[in-house]
Amino acid sequence: MRLKRCFLVGYVFGTTIVLVLAHNKIMNLKITRILFLLLLVSLPIKAQQSWSLDECINYAVSHNLELTNQAYTVASSKETHKQAIRNLLPSVNGYADYVIRYGRSTDPNNNNVIDTDFFSNNYSLNSSIDIFRGFQRINTIKASKYIYKAVQEDAEQQKYLLAFRVMSAFYDIRFFQGAVAIAKEQVSISDTNYAFIKKQLELGLIAQADMYEAESVLLTDKLSVTQAENQLAAAELNLIQEMNLEGVSTINLKEELLTFKENEEVDTTVSDAVYAKAKGFLPSIKSSQLRVKAAEKDVAIARGGLYPSITINAGYGTGYYETNIDDISREIISFKNQIRDNASRSIGLSMNIPISNKWSGRSEIKQQKIALQQAENNLKIQEQELYKLIQQLVQEKNALEIENLQSIKKLKAQELSFSISQKKYEKEMISAVELYQAKVLYTTAKNENLQVQIRLKVNHSTLAFYRGLPVFTIN
Numbered sequence: 001m002r003l004k005r006c007f008l009v010g011y012v013f014g015t016t017i018v019l020v021l022a023h024n025k026i027m028n029l030k031i032t033r034i035l036f037l038l039l040l041v042s043l044p045i046k047a048q049q050s051w052s053l054d055e056c057i058n059y060a061v062s063h064n065l066e067l068t069n070q071a072y073t074v075a076s077s078k079e080t081h082k083q084a085i086r087n088l089l090p091s092v093n094g095y096a097d098y099v100i101r102y103g104r105s106t107d108p109n110n111n112n113v114i115d116t117d118f119f120s121n122n123y124s125l126n127s128s129i130d131i132f133r134g135f136q137r138i139n140t141i142k143a144s145k146y147i148y149k150a151v152q153e154d155a156e157q158q159k160y161l162l163a164f165r166v167m168s169a170f171y172d173i174r175f176f177q178g179a180v181a182i183a184k185e186q187v188s189i190s191d192t193n194y195a196f197i198k199k200q201l202e203l204g205l206i207a208q209a210d211m212y213e214a215e216s217v218l219l220t221d222k223l224s225v226t227q228a229e230n231q232l233a234a235a236e237l238n239l240i241q242e243m244n245l246e247g248v249s250t251i252n253l254k255e256e257l258l259t260f261k262e263n264e265e266v267d268t269t270v271s272d273a274v275y276a277k278a279k280g281f282l283p284s285i286k287s288s289q290l291r292v293k294a295a296e297k298d299v300a301i302a303r304g305g306l307y308p309s310i311t312i313n314a315g316y317g318t319g320y321y322e323t324n325i326d327d328i329s330r331e332i333i334s335f336k337n338q339i340r341d342n343a344s345r346s347i348g349l350s351m352n353i354p355i356s357n358k359w360s361g362r363s364e365i366k367q368q369k370i371a372l373q374q375a376e377n378n379l380k381i382q383e384q385e386l387y388k389l390i391q392q393l394v395q396e397k398n399a400l401e402i403e404n405l406q407s408i409k410k411l412k413a414q415e416l417s418f419s420i421s422q423k424k425y426e427k428e429m430i431s432a433v434e435l436y437q438a439k440v441l442y443t444t445a446k447n448e449n450l451q452v453q454i455r456l457k458v459n460h461s462t463l464a465f466y467r468g469l470p471v472f473t474i475n
Contacts, residue, residue, distance in 0.1 A: 056170055058475050060166045060244065061162060074155050077144075084140045095125075097122050108120055120319060121321075123319065135300065140297075143294045143301065144294075146291070153284070157284045163474060176228060184225055186443050187218070213431075217436050239251060274390045275387050279383065295368070302361070306354060310349065313346070314348075324338055400452060404452045407452045411448075415445075
């Protein structure tokens with residue numbers, strides 16, 4: 001069909017281009033469909049959120065299921081402590097029954113043996129309170145309080161461990177982003193050289209072999225880009241999983257410069273100074289210290305079992321019996337009168353003196369002393385591991401700072417060497433293999449410098465944390 005009139009209309013929305021080619025005779029038939037298509041493509045596309053390190057950490061903390069379990073443990077420990085306090089209150093218990101007896105039985109009213117069917121009601125209310133139990137109740141309250149605080153510190157420690165995992169994944173992405181940028185830069189250089197060689201070949205100035213070498217270098221660099229992008233995708237997935245971020249496959253990070261303060265007075269060259277600060281606030285150390293105190297109270301609780309216990313008891317009881325008959329009228333005494341007349345009240349003081357319980361009390365004390373020694377040893381292990389870690393961080397910091405300076409010098413030298421090699425190659429003073437070797441050395445120097453920069457940033461942040469500085473903010 002011959003087109004009498006056609007026109008081309010372009011609509012651009014963001015990165016989407018809609019081209020509508022319509023004929024004037026069929027335009028009216030398709031106008032509704034076209035407008036609907038334009039409406040769909042013109043809908044605003046929500047930009048993906050960019051994440052800072054603090055935002056990544058706080059999202060991970062609020063969506064981590066292990067931390068949710070830890071919160072349940074804290075809540076359970078808190079309730080245990082509250083119940084230890086409530087155990088100081090008197091215990092009060094009520095009792096009631098309704099019993100129907102058949103045949104020969106004992107009359108609960110007068111203990112006579114009778115052969116009559118009857119029923120009875122009994123009601124009682126009893127209360128008791130411990131006056132003295134070898135201070136076991138008080139020590140139990142203190143022990144449960146220490147455990148409750150220790151569990152809170154454990155939860156805080158888990159938050160910090162998660163924060164460090166997120167920070168490590170965050171800077172892994174930073175490294176591979178840099179690696180991708182470096183690889184793409186090398187592709188651009190190789191592509192320029194390939195175009196230059198191709199032009200030279202067309203002019204008959206070089207051999208076909210040089211063309212193959214340049215193409216091989218270009219393909220190798222493109223492969224390096226693909227490999228770096230795959231590693232970047234894996235690093236992004238690792239961060240997404242640490243954050244428990246659902247419904248996404250990639251994540252955008254906010255641009256943050258890798259800054260290092262020179263001549264910073266932080267005493268990081270002395271491990272003892274950093275250790276002393278970390279020991280004062282680190283949750284894992286505080287948790288172990290609290291568990292030692294709780295174990296000391298457990299020993300006191302076990303010792304309290306050797307002391308006599310004193311208890312005050314009080315009670316009230318009454319009942320109604322169908323066999324309780326008035327001597328004059330020979331009728332069953334009314335429920336109201338029986339409840340009143342059968343009432344009994346009691347109050348007493350009881351003492352329990354442990355004389356011999358198969359040596360179980362002494363054995364319990366020994367067991368709790370062993371548990372105390374184990375808690376103290378666990379604290380020493382925690383302190384020892386912390387000191388070793390800080391020693392390693394300080395040593396790594398000093399080594400990385402030297403490596404950073406050397407890598408910067410090496411990078412500048414390799415950049416200059418590659419620039420000279422590039423000019424020599426353009427003047428046909430060196431071969432493509434020699435240029436490729438210079439480019440590999442330059443690329444390696446850039447990757448090494450990037451790696452040192454990232455490692456130094458993580459090291460500085462970690463040491464700053466152990467010095468009590470606000471490295472990241474956890475809401």
